[in-house]
Amino acid sequence: MSTTDVFGALANPVRREILEMVRMRSRTAGEIAAAFDVGRPAVSEHLQVLRLAGLVREEAKGRQRVYHMDASGLVELSDWLVPFRKYWKQRLKSLEKALDEEFP
């Protein structure tokens, strides 16, 4: 499974909270980590998932990393569903391939 799935990215409550945070205003990695008690490495991992899914954008500011909401990922609702359509198209392709392998 691709690690850039918006599907999986949104399925996690911590990641949804992070998105809520960066939606209000851009936040540093430290600010985001401080808001959760899951530990900084875990938060870094969540940020990475969100970034790969195209939901947040990372910017280096001096020694800080700042996270912004990525407009391309979540600006409009219709756009919000697009990645899910893509996801399913991929799954259906895999399904067809699985059928071909199972029943040649």
Added chain:
Amino acid sequence: MNLQPGRIRLEISLRHSPSKVWRILTVPEKLETWWAPNDFVAQVGKRFHFDMGPWGKQHCKVLVVDPERKLAYTFAEGSLDTTVTWTLRPDGQGTLLELVHEGFDLDSPMAKAAFDGMSNGWPEVLERLAKTLED
């Protein structure tokens, strides 16, 4: 705000018979080959999971089992809270397989974020939304 929930509908034409397609959709080991590890049981009311690796286990419940015709289950209870429905129709020797994934809640925090994040263009957005719901 009174809007219909979001809905995704896709269709694929397969050269395999409905019984074969049904197997790939309902036998856990087969389902895993194209989607994710799972403990699916084709029985209405049964709870099961898709283990989506780092994304965690998605809680699901079987809603409809109509062998070789229709299969439906809830998907990602407690997060996305959506429903997945598979419909199989004979198509010559093959199958026309329809997928509907619906119930994307426009009042969820994710959708709210999407709406609140916009500074303008309501009419355009509603138009696009209508299109999304149509297809």
